[in-house]
Amino acid sequence: MRPTGPADQATVAQLVTESWGAPTVVVGHGRVLEPGRLPGLIAEQDGEVVGLLTYSVEGTTAELVTFNSFQDGQGIGTALLNAMVERVRTEGCARIILMTTNDNTDAIRYYQRRGFRMRELRVGAVATARASKPEIPLLGNHGIPITDELELELTL
DSSP: OEEOOGGGHHHHHHHHHHHHSSSOEEEGGGEEEOGGGSOEEEEEETTEEEEEEEEEEETTEEEEEEEEESSTTSSHHHHHHHHHHHHHHHTTOOEEEEEEETTOHHHHHHHHHTTOEEEEEETTHHHHHHHHOTTSOSBOGGGOBOOOEEEEEEEO
């Protein structure tokens, strides 16, 4: 595992496009970010990227922007998340927030098991996000309509 750097921008943009449908993501309150330009962590195995996490920091709050493990059940995601926690803690952050959508029940369970708590529900927020990123599908995991945004928080 290693931090991302300027030489990784194209790789990050490609991986984000493959995973999220575009090189940009819409996060809380309709903000559009380019993960390739954010700090992040890459997990590699035998020269292949097996995990990617990007985040932003504002004041004492770190926001988890993208998070992908490309090999389920191997502990890659947990290792990336733990590394991010330690990294932002040393940067003086007091909390980590993240946004997900109402259909992402597996992620909601994952984060809660790692100490994140539900902080805010933004009913109907995804309609606004689609105005900035029309690639957001209407239906998500388990056939659930994607309509709402959920913010979770981990106090450090």
